[in-house]
Amino acid sequence: MAAKKSFPLRIDPLLYEALERWAADEFRSVNGHIEYLLRESIKRSGRLTERNKEEE
16 A cells, blocks of 8 residues: 555534544544545545555
């Protein structure tokens, strides 16, 4: 797997709290859950290329 890219994220505190609870329900960190949600959204949109699939 390729190295992960880090970047700052500004997020509404109430949204973060909701993500924190949801992540805990799924036994993930908030960061891991955000990455999961983004990956699933990209897959559903058809924007995940074959090259990206190989990196998973």
